Each structure stands twice: as C-alpha cells, then as structure tokens.
Amino acid sequence: MDFALAHIPYDQLAKLEVKMDDFLSALQMIEPSAMREVFVEVPNVGWEDVGGLAEIKARLVEAVEWPLQYPDLFTQAGIRPPKGILLSGPPGCGKTLLAKAIASETNVNFISIKGPELLSKYVGESEKAVRDIFRKARQAAPCIIFFDEIDALVPSRSAGTSDSHTSERVLSQFLTELDGAEELRGVLVLGATNRLDMLDPAIIRPGRFDEIVEIPLPDEAGRAEVFRVQLRNKPVDGEVIVQELAARTDGYSGADITALCHQAALRAIRRAVHAGEEPAGNSIKVSIEATDLEAALQTMSR
Ligand SMILES: Nc1ncnc2c1ncn2[C@@H]1O[C@H](COP(=O)(O)OP(=O)(O)O)[C@@H](O)[C@H]1O
Ligand SMILES: [Mg+2]
Structure with missing residues (x-):
C-alpha cells in the first residue's frame, strides 16, 4: 500500500487484513506501561478529606513539612529529620488516605508503591525495582515514597513465606537503600501496614523507620x-x-x-x-x- 497517497481507494481498504505476524511485530515495539518507569504524582486528596485524626495529621506535618521548610532548625538542633515513618493500624482507617493527603498538602512529589503489586509486577527483579524506586525518588526530591501494604514487601524472615529467596533479596535491597551511603536527602519513606507483627524487625530499627504512628479505629x-x-x-x-x-x-x-x-x-x-x-x-x-x-x-x- 502506498502511504503517501492522500486518498486510499476503497477496494484496497477492503482488502486489509490484520494477521498474527502483525501482532507479533507490534508486540516487539510495545512495552508494558507499568515497567516503563516509576510513576511520580501529586495526589488530589486534602486534609479536608480526612475526618478526625487531628493529632496524627499534626505529627505528619512535623515529620514531613518541617524538615523541608526549616532544614536549618534541624541542623541547629543537631538532629536529622526522620527518614521513615510507618503508619500502622486496622484496615480501612485511612492510612492510605493520610499518606496521599500529606503529599498533596505539602506539595511534594509522591511515589506510591503497593507491596504486593511490586512483587507480582517485577517477578524475579523486585530488588531491582526497589533500587529504581529510590533512585527515582532522589531525582524527584523533595519526594515521599509511599510503600502501601509494606508487610507484603518485607515480611519477617522467620514467617516462612513461600519464596524466601526473593523476599530476602528485596529486604536487603530495601535496607541498603534506607541506610544508603548516599544520604536520602529530601526523601521521606512512608510505609503503611495492617500487620505490624508481620514486618521484619530489621525494618523498624531507628534510622530506618524511626517512628511508628498508630492509627486506631475512630472513636x-x-x-x-x-x-x-x-x-x-x-x-x-x-x-x-x-x-x-x-x-x-x-x-x-x-x-x-x-x-x-x-x-x-x-x-x-x-x-x-x-x-x-x-x-x-x-x-x-x-x-x-x-x-x-x-x-x-x-x-x-x-
Ligand atoms: N478518617 C477518614 N476520613 C474520611 N474517610 C475515610 C477515613 N478513613 C477511611 N476513609 C475512607 O475509607 C477509604 C479506605 O481507607 P484507606 O485509607 O484505604 O484505609 P487503609 O489504608 O487504612 O486500609 C478511604 O478511601 C476513605 O474513603
Ligand atoms: Mg490502605
């Protein structure tokens, strides 16, 4: 067919047929969108969308907004801001909602990762995905990386999960990134879990997830x-x-x-x-x- 023609005659169009070969050649050009890159966004959820939890909101502002707004005060006081904050509590209490709200209220970039999704999307190279996520976050700083349902990503080593090889590699990559020789400047790691008891204890040591914020059922x-x-x-x-x-x-x-x-x-x-x-x-x-x-x-x- 002559693609330079302005008008394609009907009898030629009528003969068009899509064959298996065409699908196969298209397959080589298209990349699954999820693999292309880690997605950076600013969610459109505000404080007004989160009911109650006033103390927790205030605490998150301190931990996320202050280090970005008043870094000098932290230097003067001789402390470094928290690197990681873990939201823990029963399902449906607004952990995911809070994480989105804090990101949009402070207007920082937000990378949201679902633990189970990361494992299934990047089968066999989950630890590479973890590395990429942190690299991307450093580029996008100030940035929050939010690991939702983090218990799936870094389960306790003693829990005897089915694929302990993968989870051990992911865990050690995760710890390497958190401890990283490269300062995680302007990057805050937020985690959320319904199952604090399922997390590997190494994750919640100070300097990693410095703080665990309990989000209870609402009164x-x-x-x-x-x-x-x-x-x-x-x-x-x-x-x-x-x-x-x-x-x-x-x-x-x-x-x-x-x-x-x-x-x-x-x-x-x-x-x-x-x-x-x-x-x-x-x-x-x-x-x-x-x-x-x-x-x-x-x-x-x-
Ligand atoms: N404190 C809250 N204020 C307003 N809506 C809430 C609150 N907590 C939960 N919700 C509603 O429930 C949904 C699920 O909450 P989510 O943040 O996903 O819970 P979790 O992550 O703790 O399991 C939210 O999208 C929101 O619509
Ligand atoms: Mg959630």
Whole structure:
C-alpha cells in the first residue's frame, strides 16, 4: 500500500487484513506501561478529606513539612529529620488516605508503591525495582515514597513465606537503600501496614523507620468527623444527625462509614428514579434522607 497517497481507494481498504505476524511485530515495539518507569504524582486528596485524626495529621506535618521548610532548625538542633515513618493500624482507617493527603498538602512529589503489586509486577527483579524506586525518588526530591501494604514487601524472615529467596533479596535491597551511603536527602519513606507483627524487625530499627504512628479505629467523635466528610458533598436532607449516627456505629472503620454513606446514596437514587417513572412525577431530584442512612445502617449491621 502506498502511504503517501492522500486518498486510499476503497477496494484496497477492503482488502486489509490484520494477521498474527502483525501482532507479533507490534508486540516487539510495545512495552508494558507499568515497567516503563516509576510513576511520580501529586495526589488530589486534602486534609479536608480526612475526618478526625487531628493529632496524627499534626505529627505528619512535623515529620514531613518541617524538615523541608526549616532544614536549618534541624541542623541547629543537631538532629536529622526522620527518614521513615510507618503508619500502622486496622484496615480501612485511612492510612492510605493520610499518606496521599500529606503529599498533596505539602506539595511534594509522591511515589506510591503497593507491596504486593511490586512483587507480582517485577517477578524475579523486585530488588531491582526497589533500587529504581529510590533512585527515582532522589531525582524527584523533595519526594515521599509511599510503600502501601509494606508487610507484603518485607515480611519477617522467620514467617516462612513461600519464596524466601526473593523476599530476602528485596529486604536487603530495601535496607541498603534506607541506610544508603548516599544520604536520602529530601526523601521521606512512608510505609503503611495492617500487620505490624508481620514486618521484619530489621525494618523498624531507628534510622530506618524511626517512628511508628498508630492509627486506631475512630472513636465516636472521629466517626462523626468521617460522616461529615463523607456527607459533605452529598444532597443530604437537613434532618440527618451526624452525632447520632456516630453513636450508633461503634467499631466501624472510616471505610465502613464511607460504604454506609454510599449505600444510603444509592437508595436515594433508586427512590428518585422510581418517582421519575410515575406519571405524576416529572422532576427527578436526589435527596439522601435520614431513613436512607437508617436502612443502610440496618443492612450493614446485620
Ligand atoms: N478518617 C477518614 N476520613 C474520611 N474517610 C475515610 C477515613 N478513613 C477511611 N476513609 C475512607 O475509607 C477509604 C479506605 O481507607 P484507606 O485509607 O484505604 O484505609 P487503609 O489504608 O487504612 O486500609 C478511604 O478511601 C476513605 O474513603
Ligand atoms: Mg490502605
């Protein structure tokens, strides 16, 4: 076919056929996007998206923002800022959310890595991936590297995981990078785990993850805050009493409360659609009412 032609005759086009060979040659040119490079971003989650946890927010600002903003004060005081901070607590309590919020609020670069993903994506060369991530972070400094579900990446050596060879190589690469002769200047390593007990103890020695921040299940006041955040941009009927909902959701995590609000919103949509189908009803408006939240609460606590 002559590609220089402005117009390709129809009978030629009709004869076009994609063969196996074409796929094979294309395969050589395309690289899986995940391998191309480590992805640097600034997430769009702010403090206002995290309900409660005021003390923890303040602590993260100290650990992340201050060293970048007032490095001289740290030098004067003769200490170095923390290298690594580990967020630990039950699932759904906002660890991932907090990590994103701190990155976007301080406006630093953010490299987010999921422990299990790294292991499966870079089979056989996970330790090289770890090295690349740290190299990339140094280039992108000031930068936060966030290792989510880090227990999968550096499990305890005694835990007897299936592929202990890989995990040992990854662990030692990880420690090398953290201890690195090359100062990790402007790079903060954040980790998050639901299973602190599964982590290799070498990881949480001072100078590596200097600090472990416990993120507990929210108390009643905390739950009210999460309800406020989750209902903030929703069409809520004035009568919904957040305080009462918080009192009745003992043991719920932030993620549970989010799911509850989602369920309630779905119910409201269903009602609006049905109302719109009736001959009389023509204006479809969604409004989440106390009864929707009540029903969602009933379903979830069953
Ligand atoms: N404190 C919170 N404030 C607002 N939303 C929250 C909070 N905690 C959890 N959530 C909601 O639950 C979801 C899951 O939380 P996540 O940060 O992934 O939990 P974790 O990483 O601790 O398992 C979040 O995306 C958010 O919608
Ligand atoms: Mg998480």
